[in-house]
Amino acid sequence: xxxxxxxxxxxxxxxxxxxxxxxxxxxxxxxxxxxxxxxxxxxxxxxxxxxxxxxxxxxxxxxxxxxxxxxxxxxxxxxxxxxxxxxxxxxxxxxxxxxxxxxxxxxxxxxxxxxxxxxxx
Numbered sequence: 001x002x003x004x005x006x007x008x009x010x011x012x013x014x015x016x017x018x019x020x021x022x023x024x025x026x027x028x029x030x031x032x033x034x035x036x037x038x039x040x041x042x043x044x045x046x047x048x049x050x051x052x053x054x055x056x057x058x059x060x061x062x063x064x065x066x067x068x069x070x071x072x073x074x075x076x077x078x079x080x081x082x083x084x085x086x087x088x089x090x091x092x093x094x095x096x097x098x099x100x101x102x103x104x105x106x107x108x109x110x111x112x113x114x115x116x117x118x119x120x121x
Contacts, residue, residue, distance in 0.1 A: 043112040052100040054110060058089030065113045066098055072109060081110075086118040 043066075046053045054066055066084035069076040084098045102108060113119060 041112060041114055043110060045110055050101055050104045052102065052108070053097060054084075054100065054112075055095055055097045056112060058087075058091075058094045058096040059114075060089050060092045060094075062089040062114050062116060063087065063118045064089065064096060065119045066100075067111045067113060068100070068108045070106065070108055076109070078111065080119075088118075 041056050041059075044055045046055075056064070058064065064084075064087045066081040067078040068081050069078050071077075081098070081100060084100075087096060087098070089096065100108070100110075
């Protein structure tokens with residue numbers, strides 16, 4: 001017999017399905033855990049004046065979206081970068097380039113989202 005929070009559970013079941021493990025605990029929440037990350041991808045950011053170039057190496061069949069914020073920290077509000085949502089990787093190891101414009105005195109932080117399905121904004 002094990003514990004789930006303050007509740008006891010009588011048993012567990014784990015199923016391997018397509019690279020993921022689904023574990024059901026009687027009396028507890030179902031847990032979904034990826035065994036493999038999709039792929040490590042590096043977002044490169046270069047700036048010249050008010051023009052920002054963002055690039056990464058894409059993968060066929062993957063969808064990419066770029067987010068930005070103008071402040072750092074846990075309370076930062078991330079927004080989708082217009083014209084950089086659901087960019088589909090067409091070829092393996094294809095470079096993908098996105099441009100952003102902002103005033104030279106402002107700064108932004110960027111993050112790259114990748115998934116095998118399009119993002120529903």
